[in-house]
Amino acid sequence: MTFNEEELKIIFQFARTDKVETLKALTTLLPALKHAETKDLVLNTIEKLEKMEAKECASFIKKNRKTFLEKRDASISQRLKAVEKDKAEKPYQRSKNQYKTR
Structure with a gap:
């Protein structure tokens, strides 16, 4: 079975521990959906x-959840490394207003 990226996101967001509970969660979601495209997406996923x-x-x-969590963790790591790199390239500088009191 092939799922597109949007369907995988829906499954990640509403997945429960098993098929029955996940289908219940998705089915319960349907009446609240206003946009036809979103409703179609959820129906196709179901x-x-x-x-x-x-x-x-x-x-x-379970695998889909693991994949999304790994992507999230990798993204966090990349952003932290970028901040560390930026700090190393630009040493800390005090701003002129740092010690002013009101």
Whole structure:
């Protein structure tokens, strides 16, 4: 089963521990959706998940969550490294207003 990036995001955001609970979460979401495109996205995601075996679906949900968390952690690491690099290139400088009192 192939999911597009938006479907994977939806699964990550609303995934529960197993197929049944994830499908419940997504189905519960439907009435609150105002935009047809978003509703179609969720419906397509539900249809694809329904076609999967329960065990396969649970494994897929777990793997998808792990992938998103790894991406998040890598992004955080990259930003922290960029800050450290910037600090090394630009030593700390006090601003003129740093010690003024009101």
